[in-house]
Amino acid sequence: MHPEKPIEMKQFISFVRKEFHHIFRDRTTMAILLILPVLMLLLFGYAINTEVKNSKIAVYDPSNDTYTRAIIEKMQASEYFSVVKMLKNEQEMSEQFKSGEVKMVIAFSENFHENLLHTGDAQIALIADATDPNSAKSVVNYATAIIAGYQLESQQLQQIPFQIDTQIKLLYNPQMKGAYNFVPGVMGMILMLICAMMTSISIAREKEMGTMEVLLVSPVKPAMLIIAKTIPYFFISLINLTTILLISVFILGVPVAGSLFWLLALSLVYIFVNLSLGLVISSVVNNQQTALLISGMVLMLPVIMLSGMMFPIENMPVFFQWISQLIPAKWYIIGVKQIMIKGLGFSAIMPQLAVLSGMAVLLIAISIKKFKYRLE
Template structure:
């Protein structure tokens, strides 16, 4: 362990002496937080919703049928109590809830107006706004049809409630995405480049013939980037809390533990890339293009995965950033604990173990 600590110390000195590397490591997350777009508008399709129908009359059933016939919604269950609905919202199983009060049709007939409640998951404000607009449009169409058939005008007033993000700020949606993007790029790229650099300069051969085990040599080069990436997470979270006014609703300890797991996943991926590449240019190209596009496209950060073809949705499951983005959003915005993110955590652990085993199998003690 003393030799391992010596190698880690050497790597820390090497990173700290390189000002350009420090600029990338520290400056990138700050710049992305400050200049990243706040407003991203995307069409939402096949959103999972539930309906609580206390009325069970012709009016409520007619509206429910219209919603079910729409391509925008997928009704998971037509009867659900409030406690189960809250659990489903926290787990991310549904995006919208529609509650019809008792005597819905009677209120329309006697008072010429009725109320129903629309509850949306506003941890993604753009999707919440879009979904509530879709529901309101369907209700308005039904109301217009009623008014054509009745002597008196009827009025239905939806009462909308936004969960987790009542003000519909864009920041709660992009901050988890920026964390995933920065950690993926920095951890993968810097680890891959640092190891390949040793190959190009010829020092890797010296390290491999030393008494120190080759595996520990590789791991010692990844440890500094683990600590620096955790500093990046801390800086992003602190900026989100004090600059963007986005409090961390869940456990800080759990958030950093999950971030450490994702960083280890990224470092393992960087090691795998470094083993498969021979030059820094190739390692950088693979890290940037091979990690940037999947993270942006398939994490759910920029584009809703539910809108993609089924084949691409399957591909998104192998992108680590997808699971980490879901974890961070659940912890920071919804305030869930480990019971709400344990599945995503196990998947990240599985991806990490798989990459580590493949990297060990691919690692060659003798350089070609």
């Protein structure tokens, strides 16, 4: 009898080599796997843009004094707004919104300057078209910031003692770049897609084709089969991780502010979570289509909707907030933001690392148990 170790190793190598053959032979899928992250990043980077630039606004200014004109000038001068219309009466306001021509109307109260000086009760209304709530919110935020800035300036000039000093400072992402938000999101999505979806499909295919039966009769140990299956997708996701980071640093201008080491460590744990998730899925499905559907519906949708990538989790109903806790991508995306954007260190991602490690251990245990169960 030969020693056990090298034989097991040879078996393992044969298996991994076979898996790579599958992937390299399927050129289309491989191309998609490698190009998808690039496409998604560029799509989010250029096509889907929630940043505010040259938003069309209208102004209703019944006072028309030095103050109001100065504020309007400020608006016009900023790169965020372009004033396209001066409204003559309030009636015109609703027409403007109905035609959809402007994103926001700035309405000053009458005798603005006078009121400001004497009663302190000068009012500005910011009325935004909230059909697209995200962009309405940012338009209003920008306008508020500009007005506050102007207020500060004029306060310094006139030394009015009772006015409140409002200062706005946008931390970590001073230019409000969308890329700072979606790069971590795309990382979470792509790694999940490749690891979980592809692993589950590749095992489901063995079942569908009947080769799984032959493998089960062979001396291959289930644990080895499982590990060998995941290795190619592990490598592909490492390639993708590199591509994403290179694109985000050199093309989208999102730097890795914190430690690259901990970013990679966090990503590795996240990859393990998804690989084992793929294994769990494959243990309950018997064909590729179901595997695809489950990974698509059960994994992709919550990641897009509930991970905080698109919509802030704090705004969700409590029920969905609870569900979002169960989504690995949510923890990963937060962790990536901590390191990449905020430049924080290990201590800041400890909770995320802990939760993801816990999930990985749990899922691997389930998948091995499930797999053995199927053997019987």
